[in-house]
Every structure is written in C-alpha cells, then in structure tokens.
Amino acid sequence: MKSKTLEFKYQMEIVFSEPIIQHSYAVKCEPKDTMRQKISDLIIRIGPSEAKLGETDDIFGNHIYYGNMTEPHENFYIEVSGLARNSGTDRREEKLNDRALGFYKYASKHTVPGAGIKGYYQKLIERNKSYHTLNDLSKGEYFMGELYKDFAYVSGVTDIKTNAEEAFQLGQGVCQDYAHIMISLCRLAGIPARYVVGFMIGEGYSHAWIEVASEGYWYGLDPTNNLYIDANYIKVSCGRDYADCIIDKGSFLGNARQQQNISVKVAEVL
Amino acid sequence: MEQLYKQSEVVNDLLARYGVKFGIYKNGNFKEQLFPFDAIPRVITKEEFNYLERGLSQRVRALNCFLKDIYAEKKIVKDGVLPEEFLYASSGYLAECESIMPPKGIYSHISGIDLVQSKDGTWYVLEDNLRVPSGASYPMIARELCRRSSPGTFMENKVCDNRNYASLLKQVMDYSNTGGINVIMTPGRYNAAYFEHSYLAEKTGSVLVCGSDLFVEGDHLYYRDYTGKKIQVGAVYRRISDEYLDPMTFKEESVIGVPNIMKVYKKGNVALINAPGNGIADDKGIYYFVPKMIQYYLGEESVLNNASTYLPFYQKDMEYVLENFDKLVIKDVAEAGGYGVVFGSSFTKEKKEDFIELLKREPRRFIAQEVIDFIDIDIMEGDQQVPRKADLRAFVLTGEDTYVWKSGLTRFSRNPDSFIVNSSQGGGFKDTWVLSQ
C-alpha cells in the first residue's frame, strides 16, 4: 500500500434543552505521532469559549483536556482537525514499553472472558494445527479472521455498557464489541492487547480497533473489517478497554435533555 | 469493673442521646439504628499492647512501602516476590493512580487492621483495611460516656485515654495538607457511617462537605461558602470509595464525587486521605504476601501472624488445599466483606467436585485458610454474662510517624452461633481498653 496524507475533522456537539451550570468535562481527543502516523496542523477547539482548560496525560499515554464551566450555557462542542501523514508500509504503531505492558495482559472490566469466550478460545486453538508455531501478531490475525466470520456486524443490539462476554453471547454487535472480544481472546492467549479509538477513511463516526504486542512492537488490527491497520486509519487514543478511551466525559447540574451530534470527515489529500 | 457493667443501660441511653447510630437499608427504606453497646470492655494489657503495637506499626509501614512501590517502580514484582497477575488482575489496583506520588508519600493514613485472638492466646491478622476503614468514633465517644457513668471504674483501673483519636487524625490531616482547609467528605446523611463522618468533622474542626460543595478550578480544589467566597482545600479525608471519587476519572455516573479532583491530586495540590488505589493492598490475594513484604521492604521478620493461608496459584499449596479441603475455609478474592467465604466441610460431595474443578481452572481467584478457633468475650445479656465471638479492629495512623491508637473497635456477634460480627447484621460493639500499667 502507498503512503497517504489524510485530512481529518472530528466535530462533536451536545445541545442541551435548557441552560446547564457547573459543567465539568475531561476530553481525550488528541491524535499523536506514532511510527505509522505523523500528525500536523492540529487544531483542537473545546467550547463554548469560557471553558477553562487544564491539561494532563493519563497512564496509557493519552492527552486529556479538562475543565469546568460554571456559567449557564446551552451547548458544548469539541472540534479536532489536522493532517495525518500515514505510512503505507510500516505497520508498527509503537515500541513496547515493558513497564506499561502489565495493564494489557489481564482481563479488564469490559473484557472479562466468560464461559462463552473461553470455550470459543479453546475451539480456535484446537482447530488450527499450526497455532503454536505462530508469532503473537499472526495469532492475533488468526483470531481476527475467525471472529470476523463468526460474529455479525449489527448496530443497535448492544450499547456502550455491553461487555465482551455479553456481546459474544449475542453473536452480534458493533466495532466496540469486536474489539472487546478480540482483546479478551488475545489476553487469554497471553498476548498483551489494547483498545484503540480512532478514525477511518470514509466513515462518518469514530471507530474502534485493537493493537497486539508482538516482537517488540504494537501492531493494529481491525476485527470489524478483518484488516491490518494501515494508511487509512488515524489513531486517537488507547487503553485497556472502552472505558479508558471515552472521548468526552462530562457531568453538570440541570435537568436538560441532551442531543449529541457527531461528524467525522477523513479524506485523502491528493 | 462490676460497677460499669451495671451502667450498661445508662451508657446506651447516653449513646442514644448523642445520636450514635448507623444507617441501614431495609426493603429499600433508610432507617437509623442505635449501635448496641456492651459495657464489658476488651482489656489488653500493657505488655500485650506493646507487642501488638510493634506488629501493627511494622505491618502498616510495610504496606505503605508496598503501595509506594507498586504505583511506581514495582520492584517487588520485578524481584519475583509478587507474581505480576496478583497485581494487574486485582480489582483493587487502579491504573489511574500509576506514577502519582501522594503528598508526603503517604498512601494509607488511616489503616484499620482486623485481628482475632485464638484460644491459645495468639493474635492473627484477618484483614487489612486501607481504603476507608470506619468505626473509631464509636469507642471514642463510648469511653467518654463510660467515664461519666462509672467514674469509679476508671479510678481503679489504669486505662490509656482513647479520646485523643480526633487530635491524632487532625495531626495526620495537617501533616499531609498542601495548603488550605481540611475537609471531611461524606456521601451524605443516608450513608451507614454518617454519624462518624459528622462527629469526626466536629471533633477535628474540619468542614463536613459533600462532593457538590467542592469544585476544581485550574489546578486547585476549592470550597464555596454562602457568601460566594472561594476557599482552597488542602486535605480531603474522603469517606467515599475510589470509584465514586471523580466521575471524570472513574465512574462517570457518580454524583457524589468531585469532577477532576484526581487532576488536582496528581499535580500534588491536595491530599486525599486515604490515597486512591489502596484497594490493591487489602486484596485477599495480596494479604498472603504481607509477611513477605515486611521481609522485602523492611528486612524484618513479621511480628504479627497471618492466619495460615494457601494460594492454590502455587502448585505446592494447591496440593495441600486438595488434601485438606474439608478443614479449610476458602475465600473468593474478588468478593468483599463476608461474601464468597465458604467452609470446605460445608460442601456436598457433588458440589465439592464442581468447586474443585473451578479452583483448578481459576486458581488465582481463591485463597484457602486454616480455620481459627478464636476466643469468646463475655457480654451482658440481661444480668447474665454470656460468651460471644468478637474481633478487634485496630487503627493505625500515619502522618509524620506511624502511631497505633491505644484502643480499637471490638465488635461482637449477638447470635451465639455466628462468627459474623458485622454491625449491619445485628452485632454490637465494646470499648477496647489498653492498660497503662
């Protein structure tokens, strides 16, 4: 695949039905340079403008913008735009950091395997005669291919609280569910795996996939599409599972109803 | 001392007067209940306390070293003393606390160590509570009222005063305070321990607050008074659990926390008492390693005994557990309190086989312990003295020094057949005397 330069714009707006106050937020929306992607021309706007900004990093390497708006306001928005120059040949995302590897080896809240996933894992490793000769990345690729066949993409049957085992039992779900089940399988196999949130060319929403640790590096796999992460993807954040990668967390005072609009535009710059 | 026993009712009336209660939910309704007090104290001699003091102080110092290490370099894992999975797979371990150094490097400011004494007189540590251990206020106020009800008893017996708890707590808060006022943060008046929260606030001169009274601005934590003035907060003795502390870091749906308080904490601009993430040190699986920690961090032999514990995770222990299954008590490390505790002898043959299957499949999930036959302490029932099971929660405070409070909460079970001494299950409490001579 050839290298690509992608222009991206993420817009999220929440409209409140009446003014709210004491609104606190924490936002993880900043894509960073990896071995595969180089970010430039980055502009991040969080508003309305009276939002007081603080910044920090979480332990998974994500940058967080946080603050609070005490005055009444009726909307909240995040805009992230920039350019990503993505390699078409280097699939490596990042060098492994031994110190941080422990987080990704054991089941996290959303990825605890139940009887269903454990049984499926047993079946998968018994079915493939050469399984034990594969390296960790190839094992991940194998799980991805099988899961892609056995699990159906259906939206609306699961929600953001659905965990890996519940989704597996349903046999249906969305990218978050594919990623959780996949992480659960990898960790059962002793392969460190992590959850990734990002954007994909041509999609109108944010997307989720996973990375596996193999031979010194993190590599991205997209089980929803049965693809290696390549020049078409922009990584935004990562963590143990969905809960570590929530783009916008917020709390406020008021009885307002919320309407959230999200738009993601990713296009190749030719 | 007989004189004091006769005053039991008087003391209980006084406790009622001062609203010494705990809250419980029954069929979805909140009810306040008096905490029944038994006037026969647990008496600990000076020599015995010296021993306990050495052991408890050592234990808490080691646990603080452990927490400091585990959220930073993790030497104890690298050196092979603690297997990695016991850390990362524990629900008490919070990755969000990685690399945060709490003010003055203290993680467990207030530690509640649960002990029992076996019939041969040996003390055993059953549990370390390093999150939000409660209960110190009860013996503290009970002592005050016992002295009022039976002054003669305290003239005849030389008992160390335990009413200094509030000033010890205040010293701990002041020592860790990063600049600003001290507050005690409660989930609200419908919490089981609300009496304690409000009483300790009164006695330490701290401001009693709910999460919604505090807010983060810039890199600091503030409290807003009724005239609109902002007041900086330097230490929060929080009586809510980690997962509710900060909706922006932990459970987003929490309405009793303070959004972004963890960011302020991470920058070193407020002390959280106790530090978030302490749950890793009171995990049932980690308990097994505490004597090893004492050896590892302090280079000392553990003064106090753990109950003999086996980790099926280790092959040798698994063999022992399988051979001696019927005489052991098995605990699920994922469950809190009295849940997930089963006696090996209570299984039917079929259930036992199923359980052993589970144990072999998930060895890390369980620990097995020898059953301790612990001593009874008398309580008054009417005008009769009858023996009941009782445990002891000792309180260890860590500020500039580590200090073992010369008292403790002794809880007893009212039911003669029960080993469960939990207050929400109808138990009562006693004063704990440490003799000064």
Add this chain to the structure above:
Amino acid sequence: MGTITVEKANELFWLGRYAERVYTTLREFFIGFDRMIEAEEAYIEYCKIVDVPNVYESKREFLEKYPFDTENPDSILSNLYRAYDNALVLRDEIHTETLSYIQLSIYDMKKARVSIAPLIEMQKVIDNLLAFWGSVDDKVDEEKTRSIIKLGRRVERIDLYLRFRMSCDKLKTEKNKLEKRIVRTGLKYDESKLCELSSMIDSGEILLNQAIALIESLVEV
C-alpha cells in the same frame, strides 16, 4: 469554622424555624389542651387559632394525631422531625451537645404519645428546646452561623404570631429583635419588604395575608 455553604446556611435557617415552630406551637397547645379537658369541640377553635387545617373528626382523633402523627405534615412531631433532619447534617457546626437536645425532644415526644398525661413529657420537650437555644449561644462560636439559626427563629416567631393573631405589642417586640438580628447574618434580604412589614406592625393595621407573604419572602436562603 465560619466557612459554610449555601446549603448549610439554608439548613441553619430552617433548623431555627422548625425548632421555634415546635416550641411556640407547644406553648399554644398547652392552653388549648387545658380547654379541651372539658370542651369536646374546643379543638375546632384551636385549629383556627393556630392556622392548621381541621382534618380531624373528633377530639380524640385530634389529640392522637395533631401532636404525634408523622403522616400529617402539620403535626408537632412532623415539624420536630424537620428540625432534626436539618440539625443532623449540622453536627459539625452546632456540635453534638446542641444536636442532642433535638434528639432528646424526639424521644420525649414519643413518650408523650403513650402517656396518660402528655403535657408532662411535652414540658420536657420545651425544656430541651430552651436548652437547645442555650447551647446554640454557648457552642456556636462563629457569629454569622449562630445568627442564621437565630434569624430562622425570629422569622418563624413573627410568622406564627401573625397567624395566631397575637397583639401588636408582642409583634413589635419580635420585629425589633428581627431587625437587629438580620444584619448580623451576612445573608441577603429585601430591605423594602422589611420596611413595609415594620410600618404595618407599627401602625397596628395589619393585613394578615400580605404580612405573612412579606415575612415568608424576606430572606433569600
């Protein structure tokens, strides 16, 4: 401490109001109860005097429910529980000692409920409430905090005296106390309303509903 939130200011104010409501109502109940010993229908008149809805079918029902029925929001015990609810969350401000007098009042009201001579137990409630106010003066060191509770007491007393149609002389005394107290609290209040109420009481021409509306909306807490 001197650092209290808006919520706490509100709780202090209402603690003062409910404690006063129970106290002054009990005083009135003593007089009414005495009449009811002989007069079967006296309770109807009593309800009018203290401005509570007469939801009772008989003297017997009245004597059971008006003082003690916690389902009835106008009962004396219901008002005492409201005082307790506010006091309980103020332990650190008013101190355990002060709180204990509200707690003791509840115990004594419960004893009165089963007593053949309820006024004897109710006298203890009155004693406790007087001790409560003594303890507020003695234990609550911060002047503003203390003043907010006492302002609640003053506001409630004028409110009740208006409803009970007490004499203008009594109202004048209470109004003077209120005027002195209100400035010490640091709370926002409507000066024009206070003036209007004051001149109404001074002139002796009191329009009852208007006066009650003025006192009820005087302070913003």
